[in-house]
Ligand SMILES: [Zn+2]
């Protein structure tokens with residue numbers, strides 16, 4: 515019988531120590547011990563839960579989000595119907611076509627393909643939501659899908675509703691991760707890297723144009739009010755659609771389907787469906803789950819602007835409802 519001999523010092527400190535205690539250990543035990551020690555070494559420690567701390571605030575984000583909210587306080591004094599119409603149209607172009615159709619279903623989940631000109635146009639529309647550049651946004655969202663409702667989720671309401679809704683936006687990542695690592699596909703595109711770097715420019719240019727045409731009324735309603743309403747629409751998907759509503763699918767996190775979130779977020783409120791079938795171009799899956807972005811994709815397909823539209827085959831009649 516061959517006895518275990520300790521290896522060179524520092525190779526694996528646990529095994530020599532054990533072999534000294536049990537010098538007659540047979541050779542076949544050694545690989546088992548090594549495997550066990552290796553497993554122990556690679557076990558990931560549980561990440562700490564994120565918390566809102568004053569000294570962790572990202573002040574550039576806090577200032578931008580704060581100014582836009584303060585701008586809304588002036589909105590009643592600059593009311594005009596033309597400004598409301600401008601804000602509503604921009605809410606659709608930026609929130610519906612930009613963030614929901616572009617950033618989320620096209621860039622993050624590749625639910626369909628479209629012409630590069632449309633793809634870049636949707637991306638530029640989305641930058642005007644002032645939610646970050648495409649690489650940053652996509653990276654953050656993929657991080658959310660990978661670690662939903664765990665301590666590694668960047669915005670889970672399990673760590674406080676206000677945290678999941680908006681505090682995470684103005685706080686440094688508690689694990690100091692670079693969200694861009696999760697969007698390596700977009701990082702390979704010079705166009706996306708450029709837009710990501712100067713993502714604030716389209717919104718600034720839009721603000722100047724609105725001011726020149728419609729004065730403070732168009733600027734406040736078209737920028738501040740429209741951006742803040744879209745902020746909370748997007749944030750409700752992260753907070754309310756992981757808190758209230760029903761579930762069609764038993765997923766391993768707390769996502770829910772919520773009709774009123776779907777109404778303000780262009781169909782994104784059917785979030786449990788989305789977590790269960792992340793690549794699906796269609797989030798509203800049952801007949802009453804109205805999803806305007808799915809209708810947009812269907813229309814784009816009909817006129818030849820969308821191809822390879824991915825929709826999973828889900829039969830609601832033959833499956834029991836989720837708990
Ligand atoms: Zn989610």
Ligand SMILES: [Zn+2]
Nearest residue numbers: 622623655788
């Ligand atoms: Zn998603």
